[in-house]
Amino acid sequence: MSWSGKGGDERRGYHHGNLRETLIQAALDLIARKGPGGFTFAEAARWAGVSSAAPYRHFRDRDALIADVARRGFELFETCLEKAWNGGRPDALAAFEQVGRAYLGFARDEPAYYSAMFEAGVAVDSDLELRQAAERAFAVLRKASDTICAGVPAERRPPSLMMSLHIWALSHGVASLFGRGDAGRRALPMPPEELLEAGVWVYLRGLGIIARE
Amino acid sequence: MSWSGKGGDERRGYHHGNLRETLIQAALDLIARKGPGGFTFAEAARWAGVSSAAPYRHFRDRDALIADVARRGFELFETCLEKAWNGGRPDALAAFEQVGRAYLGFARDEPAYYSAMFEAGVAVDSDLELRQAAERAFAVLRKASDTICAGVPAERRPPSLMMSLHIWALSHGVASLFGRGDAGRRALPMPPEELLEAGVWVYLRGLGIIARE
DNA sequence: TGTACATCAGTGAACGCGCGTTCACTGATGTAC
């Protein structure tokens, strides 16, 4: 996290100038430290150095702010996965592996976004933009799976939607059980990246995408 | 959920008689309806029909109650998985499949327990009994994986700890992304059971446990 | 079998606290002319 200190420090006068943005950073900071439930409008306002009524100029209520955080999280997530996939270079399997690492890296480095996206109880369907952002992030997994599947002769080509859902579930499972800095993390005799990578390899072998050694 | 109505209905007099138990049921009801954050000591007391000071006779604080719910959840979960595994009958693979179904069934039928176990931010390591209960539940997956692996010739036998962790992560991923009645559930073009079952089959084929068709 | 007493499991009133939300307000900013 790279924003600078408490948002109130550089107040330029009566107007904050960037309150909307600052409130979102406050939410990320509070969620990261106290979990998705440990975030209040009042404390976010304090963090930003404004009165407790000020946030209402920018967000209808607490849920609207969280939904916004989740939406931005999905956008960052999409960018992050897209970058890791890198158009399938140098080759599809290596790029796919990078996507897996990026998934876990995001969950670890941005636990607040990850919480808001998957654990805050935000109904993804309640907000169009949010749902679309979530779909675009998933679409990267889908595209990568498509590419991987396309390398297989048609008569034994696996359904790529199913494959992408499996990869998503496995990644999410590893991330939430073992891959976070949180209190809820389970101990593991290996880095989560290795666990996920091994799981993906076994899975791809099961699909006949990787030859058995 | 089978307990009868609001706990306060059958008060027999000054003493509640079964307050500890009733508070736990209250917690389950509240968590199921409002998520792990939407549970308060005060409301649990109201639900049970006692004064707000009464719960302190039975639990140190809110966290102690949640930890107790989580512990009992793991115990039920263990029983549930154990029953599904059924000693590996009629054969290891069929039993393994039943364990997967039981996993998802538990997450769906007991969302409150599942939340308390995996999403309430309870530090599993902070409480010895809780950790042991969690380990016993996982041990069922471990045992099942051992049995499956034991059927493979030693020279290409997969490490069963890894296998059990993969299965756990995949099951948890499917359950938390698609398998709950919650607001956070994602839409899916098939029942979560099918998705998990297909994933497990692909995975087992990747391990060489199931022959490729 | 009865009684005295210890212990247990509740009561209910009180406290300080922080949250969400509203309100009339005011300082700052932008723009039309």
Place this chain on the structure above:
DNA sequence: TGTACATCAGTGAACGCGCGTTCACTGATGTAC
């Protein structure tokens, strides 16, 4: 270029509310003799 005015983005005080927690207390229960 200056001025009048509309609009925007804040203030700060106030409100009701529910929570967590403590406290001295009391009704109910169990047990020793």
